[in-house]
Amino acid sequence: MNLPLPDNYEFVWLSSALSGHAAMTMYLELCEVNICKYIHHNPFIIYSNIFMQLLNNPLKYNVIAYTDYTHVYVSRGDLKRFLNLLNKNKPVLYLVRDPISRLKTGLNHINLKANRLDRFDLDTPIERVLDRETYYFESPLPTCDHIKTYWIYAESFFRLNFLTQFFKIEKITYLDMASIKPEYAYHTFSQLNALYHFRQISKNLFHNTVVYDMLGAFLSIPLILCVDLENFGVNYADGKIIEILITTRQFFKLHKINNYKKINPVLFKDNLPFENLIFCIPKEQFVYLENNLTLIKCIQSYLEEFISKMKVKFDLKAKCLICENQILAYLKNNQTLMRQWKKIFDQELICIKQHHPNIVASWKYYQEFEKMCEELD
Template sequence: NLIEEWLLSNDFNEKYKKENHPYPSLLDPKKLNDEKEEINYKSIPAELAWEMNLPLPDNYEFVFLAGTLSGYGAIMSFFEKCKLNYLYHHTDPMKIRYLNHYIFLQKKQFNIIVYSQLSLSYNMKDFDKFFKLIDKKIPILFLVRDPISRLKTGINHPIANPNSIKDLNLNTNVYDVFKNKMYVGDFGKNFCYSEEPSMKYLPRWIINDILFQTSLINFLRYRDIFYLDMEEIKPARAFDTMCVLADKFNFEKPTDKLFFKGIMNGDLMLFIPLNFYANKKNIIKNDDVVYKDKSSIYILISSNNLIEFYKQSKEYINFTKEFFDHPLKYENLGIFLKQQEFERLKKDNSLFDATKKYLNNFVKALEERIELERAKLFKEKDVLNYFKENKELRLKLKNILDKELVHIKKYRPDIVASWTYYQEFEKMCEELDGESEIKQIENNSN
């Protein structure tokens, strides 16, 4: 009866029928959001809600979109610091995202809906339906970046060795730990790990699924879009940027300036966090078997940002200065213990001295390894030079970007103009490829 009443109402006609909405809700969303109604979101199972095209509960304040390789991890840590609530769904199918959001959004708090593109290779009907069921007229924050810089990051993208060492003791060879960091190779049937970045893997990043922007926007019903360039969330500007966003999107302003100056995914990525177990048995007997023994003292080798991100900051205190006689090269690197564990360690002079010696050797070796890894990395100029020598790939990227940057070029041409490497890429294409040839490539792909 409720369905029939709703489908015959003027509100349904105005909201769904007139505009030929592809997923018309079978119940009145206004009543569903009212807990006083007998039939509301809490009384309808998520699976049934999906089948009935019910819009997501309206307990969200804005939608956040981010292109992969654009600083997504960093801004998520900033959102956490500002007490924004969201669900992490990097690769889940779109229906699963809906079901989880449907339950999550029933709790009244400062919620946001997050989508970080990794691939559009989903069931496209479900993809379209998910975004069409975001029905609330709210603003959209879209994090973007110079596409050439994104590709450079893709080529250099580190990935954890599947055989990574995460637990250390006094007898662990520090150089074995540095095998934890590898690089993304190809995404084929057999995922490829590479010991160093390689330009041969560049084509796997140049696909519509990863570079799309305008295509994503076209899925949205309401398009009040605020573009944010990744340069605005780098350490020197991140705090001020988040204050501006807090005013615009009405969330809590940050107060901890130091946190925003830290780097979430820098040179330390995948080398930390690590679990270190200090145990006297490893001094007395030279073996590697003692880790989580009851007598072990647990030490977390991590960073201020990761401690905050994983909500460990209240338990663990940074005792770095107690173990090192000089400031560390990487200020964000820290040695964290619970207060009572540190006091226990200090009482045992021989164990404390052995731990201090090990940690100093570890950090020295880590700094040496980081310099070696840095030398492997490609720069944007290397990517541009590769395109200069690879015409087919260059034209493919040109074709994709011409399509996907339409919206931002129209509404934020200033951001596009600030993308130095993209402008160089455009100039290169203009000089090397005639306009007719580019159009021919577009026609062939269409």
């Protein structure tokens, strides 16, 4: 791991967790940027995989990406070894976000259960399929208590200042997550294109790119409905099971699911309550479905009930989600905890406050947090 990485990359993209990295990934890939990245806790494995990605793509527009996930922890010492192998003369793009909003997303973040069903059939109770997620410490609902029982100990949640020290200050461009919301993304990427000269794409592609909303998190590992053709008197050539993939439009793009055909129009005449929800099938299996009305009606009946029950579940969950103001109120009532977080943020934000105070000033909830801390003194 002492050998520097191949130099055929244009810039380094860094991101803290819970800061919009999935949407940013989708945008960059639309611009034909080849993102060289590998998620692992072992820096040698990260290094080896990125090394091969660069070596195998000598003519592409490559960037090296590292997202500081809280659930895949890389120690500071190991991370230092990896980052020291990057070219310090390369530009760096760092995706940042209001830290109180990051906490909100973290508290509302679901964890998929170990015993969840990713594959099921038409006889599987829908309630069993939908029972697939929990929150930290197996809590049934999000709670602000996890600010003090989990997030304050999630060391990789606050390493912005640590990560930037390995690069030249003048080479770092900070990008606020708010600037890649769908309504601002085209303008933002036009500005980034002027800096980094990747492919510019049309404005109409910059829409509907929220990847990890409630539905996206729920389907971060797609569901697969397995249908036994033998039960429907179908003559099959390759196999007796067809597999219907249940995912979102964003994941369909993000994971480049090219060998599947979307079948929403075949199954549903009306618009679905989830506009991003899609059902797709391997292209070679579509022939078994398209003209078999009995098969279509049976699948349709099951999935309509599935969607209806998922809608009820999500409507109830939406009422329990935590917002930034609840976090601020919780911290205000826990002043010792608030002082602990202030100490963390003061260290975390040294560099960005010094060089891009405008971004920090735009963080509504962090500014409210600072005012609360001033009132303590």
